[in-house]
Amino acid sequence: MPKAPVIVITGTPGTGKSTHAALLAEESPIPLQHINVGDWVKERQLHEGYDPDWQSYTVDEDKLLDELEPLASAGGIILDWHTCDLFPERWPDLVVVLRCNHTQLWDRLEKRAYPLKKIQENNEAEIMQVVLDEARASYPEEIVVELQSEGMDDLQANVKRIIDWIETWRKEHSFDDKSAS
Numbered sequence: 001m002p003k004a005p006v007i008v009i010t011g012t013p014g015t016g017k018s019t020h021a022a023l024l025a026e027e028s029p030i031p032l033q034h035i036n037v038g039d040w041v042k043e044r045q046l047h048e049g050y051d052p053d054w055q056s057y058t059v060d061e062d063k064l065l066d067e068l069e070p071l072a073s074a075g076g077i078i079l080d081w082h083t084c085d086l087f088p089e090r091w092p093d094l095v096v097v098l099r100c101n102h103t104q105l106w107d108r109l110e111k112r113a114y115p116l117k118k119i120q121e122n123n124e125a126e127i128m129q130v131v132l133d134e135a136r137a138s139y140p141e142e143i144v145v146e147l148q149s150e151g152m153d154d155l156q157a158n159v160k161r162i163i164d165w166i167e168t169w170r171k172e173h174s175f176d177d178k179s180a181s
């Protein structure tokens with residue numbers, strides 16, 4: 001029995017991962033559970049403490065992978081996180097890397113009241129396409145898709161594109177929805 005797909009939505013913080021993942025979970029033709037990995041880390045204490053300087057948790061990667069493994073094996077999830085090379089190559093069927101121009105990204109991050117150095121670091125990472133390079137280095141070229149996320153039109157078009165991918169995937173794998181839950 002084929003499992004439902006595992007879709008990774010990644011990108012620099014503020015590029016729109018959670019917004020895309022939430023809409024995709026709502027509109028997907030097969031059930032997909034949206035896992036906001038950052039929230040999981042907090043809620044399930046999968047970390048080694050909080051760094052107040054950077055306002056972020058130091059992730060316990062082994063614990064996180066142990067928690068996610070059964071879900072990834074079962075399929076039918078969207079993994080929403082600002083990094084992706086941690087996930088084993090066998091997990092994702094599709095890796096979406098969201099991109100945003102740095103001026104807009106700066107504004108989005110400023111609205112989050114991030115410390116200046118965190119805004120600067122993320123902005124530089126986006127300019128240097130760190131997450132895209134990481135995705136390309138970690139997964140087969142044909143499953144990595146780079147998408148712009150700069151306006152509501154992009155959001156709608158991107159989610160539609162992922163849904164089209166799911167439809168094709170479903171046909172190719174003769175996937176029956178009833179086996180998804």
Ligand SMILES: Nc1ncnc2c1ncn2[C@@H]1O[C@H](COP(=O)(O)OP(=O)(O)O)[C@@H](O)[C@H]1O
Binds near residue numbers: 011019150
């Ligand atoms: N394509 C887009 N068009 C317009 N606003 C967007 C878009 N993507 C994200 N945003 C806005 O940017 C902010 C950050 O989005 P979010 O989904 O939380 O990013 P991430 O999960 O990557 O950190 C939110 O206020 C969201 O509404």
